[in-house]
Amino acid sequence: MDLMQFFDMILHVDKTLGVLLAEYGTYVYIVLFAIVFCETGLVVLFFFPGDTLLFIAGAFCATGEMSYPLLMALLIVAAITGNTLNYYIGEAVGQRMFTNNYRWLNKDALHRTHNFFEKHGGKTIILARFVPVVRTFAPFVAGVSDMTHWRFQLYNVTGAVLWVTSLVTAGYFFGNIPIVRNHLTEIVIVGVSVALVPLALGGLYKFGRKVLSR
Template identity: 85%
Template sequence: MDLMQFFGMILHVDKTLGMLLAQYGIYVYAVLFAIVFCETGLVVLFFFPGDTLLFIAGAFCATGEMSYPLLMALLIAAAVTGNTLNYYIGGAIGHRVFTHDYRWLNKDALRRTHDFFEKHGGKTIILARFVPVVRTFAPFVAGISDMTHARFQMYNITGAVLWVAGLVTAGYFFGNIPVVRDHLTAIVLVGVGAAVVPLALGGIYKVGRRMLSR
């Protein structure tokens, strides 16, 4: 298998995890760790699978093909360390990202995340775990915004535990139900909507209240 084929399998891990397990056995744990670490730690890899990976991996734990406690420990560690790396990169680059043209940086995603961060503060680090793309850019923006390391890690660890434990456990109990497995993409989109819609409604409510008070 060449690098491009392997990369393609990673991008469609919801369909290829069984094949990866068959070919690489226990080394799949390292592959999954690397995917989560890169998605949360490197803004250029924001398109890596996150939610679907956790859910499908949980389903394989239910069949006994993977270890539930080992997977949980490794992926929580990957999510925490990935975010931490991203936070330090954001702190190192600082506000230059808004004035320089970096080809590797998605400026639109950065601005959306920055606005999201400005509205919701530190809890963005927790909430963003459940929102693709925002999940990758949130720790980067936290570093740019000079959030203290201690405060960042409090939200970082909390968010990592909730995200990994929630989705892996959901996959463990529901991932092998045929209707769930066959409509996984739609279910993930509904889950993302459930996370984003309350935040959007909260923002609209605040804007409306400010306008009425003028």
């Protein structure tokens, strides 16, 4: 198997995890750890699968082909450390923005972003876990905005545990039901919509209050 074939299998892991298990056996745990770590830790790899990977991996745990407790532990660690790396990369970038006088940079906007993450960043970090793409950029933005370390890690760990536990467990119990497995993409889209709707409604509510109070 060449590198391009392997990379294609990673991008479509919801359909190829069985092949990866047959090809690499227990090394699949390392592959899955790397996928989750890279998706959450490197903004350039935001397109890596996340939700579908956790769900399908949970389904393979139900058949006994993978260890449920081992998978849970590894993926939680991957999600926490990935977000942490992303945060530190964002912090390194952010420090230069705060200390250097870039003409193109609106420092007031940067300070407002910092204040937002100090006030509302906790729920943002947690909810972002369940929204593809957003979960990759949220820790980076938290780092850029200089969100305090302890607050970030508190919600980072909470979000990682909730994300991995809920999706792997859902896959464990429902992943081998044919109708669920055959419509996984649609289910993920519905799940993302459910996560986004409260955020959108909350934003509209706050915006409406500001407009009416003027």
